[in-house]
Amino acid sequence: TQLLEQSPQFLSIQEGENLTVYCNSSSVFSSLQWYRQEPGEGPVLLVTVVTGGEVKKLKRLTFQFGDARKDSSLHITAAQPGDTGLYLCAGARGSSNTGKLIFGQGTTLQVKP
Amino acid sequence: DAGITQSPRHKVTETGTPVTLRCHQTENHRYMYWYRQDPGHGLRLIHYSYGVKDTDKGEVSDGYSVSRSKTEDFLLTLESATSSQTSVYFCAISETGAPTPLEQYFGPGTRLTVT
Numbered sequence: 001t002q003l004l005e006q007s008p009q010f011l012s013i014q015e016g017e018n019l020t021v022y023c024n025s026s027s028v029f030s031s032l033q034w035y036r037q038e039p040g041e042g043p044v045l046l047v048t049v050v051t052g053g054e055v056k057k058l059k060r061l062t063f064q065f066g067d068a069r070k071d072s073s074l075h076i077t078a079a080q081p082g083d084t085g086l087y088l089c090a091g092a093r094g095s096s097n098t099g100k101l102i103f104g105q106g107t108t109l110q111v112k113p
Numbered sequence: 114d115a116g117i118t119q120s121p122r123h124k125v126t127e128t129g130t131p132v133t134l135r136c137h138q139t140e141n142h143r144y145m146y147w148y149r150q151d152p153g154h155g156l157r158l159i160h161y162s163y164g165v166k167d168t169d170k171g172e173v174s175d176g177y178s179v180s181r182s183k184t185e186d187f188l189l190t191l192e193s194a195t196s197s198q199t200s201v202y203f204c205a206i207s208e209t210g211a212p213t214p215l216e217q218y219f220g221p222g223t224r225l226t227v228t
Binding site: 004006009033040041042043044045048088090099100101102103104105106 | 117144146148153154155156157158161171203205207216217218219220221222
């Protein structure tokens with residue numbers, strides 16, 4: 001059973017389109033992170049959200065943490081081919097100070113020129 | 114880029130043989146992690162370390178052991194490799210987990226094939 005469910009798992013869109021990726025759980029997380037991974041490389045952190053209802057923007061990417069801290073979304077405006085990659089959400093639970101994260105299964109995004 | 118290297122980058126081994134993967138960091142970060150990545154599963158934590166000689170299990174630790182004798186090195190050993198351990202293995206480091214997890218920096222990965 002996946003503690004963090006991402007949807008959709010695959011997304012293929014044309015350049016210029018908007019899209020939203022969802023990360024859902026029945027559990028509460030103390031914080032949630034979004035990573036982006038390119039083929040043959042390790043994931044790279046995009047953002048960390050901590051407060052319920054928090055919204056963060058990174059250029060054309062908008063990240064939101066749900067009010068109850070059980071879900072998050074990533075919205076990309078006017079997608080570019082350079083946005084192509086695997087997007088992973090990862091949650092931290094409780095007050096553990098080990099930095100342990102639980103990852104979703106990932107969303108593969110393909111943006112066609 | 115964070116100074117994390119993994120070796121080897123690719124390995125093919127036979128079922129039943131022991132395999133050791135190495136993660137080396139130059140950042141002096143306290144926390145180190147080993148993950149495996151398989152299609153449809155994202156990243157799953159195998160073991161992690163919160164200091165020299167301090168390690169603990171993750172969610173998929175069966176068949177794996179780890180050791181950390183120095184801050185900079187974290188070794189992952191497959192005691193007797195099985196085909197189900199064919200995967201891409203990532204090492205990650207982090208400075209601290211409290212009160213909010215800081216960024217985990219990932220290595221380039223090791224692709225392991227068990228035949």
